[in-house]
Amino acid sequence: MTVTRRTILGGAFAFAFAASGSVFAAKPLVMGFSQVGAESEWRSANTASIKDAAKQAGVTLKFADAQQKQENQVKAIRSFIAQRVDVIAFSPVVETGWETVLREAKAARIPVILTDRAVKVADKSLYVTLIGSDFVEEGRRAGKWLADYAAKSNKPVLNVVELQGTVGSAPALDRKAGFEEAIKGNAKLKVIRTQTGEFTRAKGKEVMEAFLKAHGKDINVLYAHNDDMAIGAIQAIEEAGLKPGKDIIIVSIDGVKGAFQAMIAGKLNVSVECSPLLGPQLMQAAQDVVAGKPVAPRIVTEERVFPAEVAAKELPNRKY
Numbered sequence: 001m002t003v004t005r006r007t008i009l010g011g012a013f014a015f016a017f018a019a020s021g022s023v024f025a026a027k028p029l030v031m032g033f034s035q036v037g038a039e040s041e042w043r044s045a046n047t048a049s050i051k052d053a054a055k056q057a058g059v060t061l062k063f064a065d066a067q068q069k070q071e072n073q074v075k076a077i078r079s080f081i082a083q084r085v086d087v088i089a090f091s092p093v094v095e096t097g098w099e100t101v102l103r104e105a106k107a108a109r110i111p112v113i114l115t116d117r118a119v120k121v122a123d124k125s126l127y128v129t130l131i132g133s134d135f136v137e138e139g140r141r142a143g144k145w146l147a148d149y150a151a152k153s154n155k156p157v158l159n160v161v162e163l164q165g166t167v168g169s170a171p172a173l174d175r176k177a178g179f180e181e182a183i184k185g186n187a188k189l190k191v192i193r194t195q196t197g198e199f200t201r202a203k204g205k206e207v208m209e210a211f212l213k214a215h216g217k218d219i220n221v222l223y224a225h226n227d228d229m230a231i232g233a234i235q236a237i238e239e240a241g242l243k244p245g246k247d248i249i250i251v252s253i254d255g256v257k258g259a260f261q262a263m264i265a266g267k268l269n270v271s272v273e274c275s276p277l278l279g280p281q282l283m284q285a286a287q288d289v290v291a292g293k294p295v296a297p298r299i300v301t302e303e304r305v306f307p308a309e310v311a312a313k314e315l316p317n318r319k320y
């Protein structure tokens with residue numbers, strides 16, 4: 001564990017106090033945070049959680065929205081290094097292309113914390129920890145729910161279309177892998193189309209319109225990697241004169257309020273929770289790493305599966 005600048009500074013403060021008898025107010029921790037963007041309800045809730053938690057913890061937050069562009073995140077991280085922040089945190093829009101900038105942060109002796117999404121780097125010392133969900137498990141849970149549904153269906157085969165998240169992002173890669181693992185060898189489930197909807201409502205609607213144009217009533221199931229794309233697809237399904245949640249069964253991930261409302265309206269069949277409320281864990285990890293305390297290399301959030309039948313009861317309890 002590298003001795004951080006702040007630990008040395010902390011010692012200096014202690015010495016100054018002992019020598020001079022006067023007290024210095026400890027300088028608030030300064031965090032640079034690079035956020036993916038504002039592409040979904042989930043992301044907005046994640047941003048709110050981080051900003052609220054920083055305020056609660058007395059952390060000075062320098063926040064940068066990358067508008068889903070990796071080059072903007074790299075620029076923001078370089079700016080945080082130049083400003084000599086105490087800690088850098090970010091949710092990487094895609095898994096690859098981070099080695100160079102993370103090496104620059106390491107050379108500047110500024111610890112880096114990943115939230116939400118993972119990066120693929122050979123040198124694991126380039127970041128302290130990853131705080132966030134197990135996306136493969138989320139994909140498995142979506143696939144298992146659908147396999148249980150298919151087992152009870154009187155249709156010989158259910159044709160599935162898939163709206164993937166952002167190309168190259170950890171949630172898109174892992175949710176696809178987990179879903180495929182859960183339905184592998186299931187003769188009743190056949191994925192006939194898969195394409196990115198970029199985690200947004202607009203793109204999810206646009207791609208679902210294309211799926212419907214090509215396959216129409218042959219589509220039995222939609223698997224969407226997030227609720228926002230599912231909600232966009234619901235609009236496309238209704239505009240095509242079909243009933244979402246009935247003619248086309250919809251399985252989605254995130255568990256945002258919009259999904260609960262769609263389930264209560266009978267238009268969405270299940271949402272697998274993916275909690276965006278990572279702010280408090282992030283601030284705690286930041287304070288620990290800056291104080292030189294050990295931090296677990298992986299902090300996984302606890303999550304549930306919400307089928308439509310529990311949506312009305314659960315909605316009042318939802319925090320995002």
Ligand code: GZL
Nearest residue numbers: 039040042043116171199226
């Ligand atoms: C998952 C997060 C994903 C959400 C989407 O942790 O990275 O990005 O599932 C969001 O809603 O856009």
